[in-house]
Amino acid sequence: MEKFTTLTGVAAPMPIVNIDTDMIIPKQFLKTIKRTGLGTALFHEMRTNDDGSENANFVLNKPAYKDAKILIAGDNFGCGSSREHAPWALLDFGIRCVISTSFADIFYNNCFKNGILPIQVSEEDLEELMDDASRGSNSTLTVDLEAQVIKGPDGGEIAFEIDAFRKHCLLNGLDDIGLTLAKNVSIDTFEGKLASDRPWA
Template structure:
């Protein structure tokens, strides 16, 4: 998993509430078990018209937000089914951080396991960042995970809370497999002792 230390990029505004995982990545794209290739179908039903062409009104289709790395959105983001493809699609598009007043629990957990930082902020701070994000290509926001700060386009700073274990995992690029491999020497030692004590196993 790629480390998350600092992130600076364009923030895209999506003020809708209750954006569910089927809106993030519709069910017809869940056949793959690969984490790559889903970015083109992120927000598919909002992003494309019935004829397959891009919807020019959708925020991520606008020139200023095509390279967005941060999403500022409404409450209860990621509700619905527990599909891990939702953070996969966000990550494949290039989104590394989502700012919202609240998240669905399973989606929130899946973000950390896939290298995305979901940040919960009070509505009034989301409103400020939503206003910043409305500046288009000038909506440059910086996220500093180590210091737990968000710096807006005008230099104003907002502090955020994050679970310290999850922070450690993101800073060091550790998913569940990476955490297990950190214990590799202890696992090897256990296996050697077990084999010596019970060679018939």
């Protein structure tokens, strides 16, 4: 998993509450178990018109936000079914950080397991960030995970809280497999002792 230390990029405003995982990645795109290639289906029903053409009014289709790395979203982001394809699609599109006032628990946990930083802020802070994000290509934010601050385009800073263990995993690029491999020496020692003590096993 790619490490998350400091992220600087355009922030896209999506002031919609209760964005569920079906809105993030509709069910017809869940046939694959690959984590790549899902970015094109991100927010499919909002990004495309009924005839399949691009919806020019959708924020991520606008030239200023096509390369957005940060999403500023309304309350209760990631609710609905527990599909891990949702963070996969966000990551494949290029979004590494989602900021909201609240997240659905399963989506929130899945983000950390896939290298995405979900940040929970107050309503007042979200309003300020949403205003920053409305500036188009000038809506550049810097998210500093080590310092736990979001730096706005005018130099203002918003502090955020994060669980120490999850922070450690993101800073070091450790998913569940990486955490297991970090214990390789202990695992090898245990297996060697087990083979010696129980050679018949």
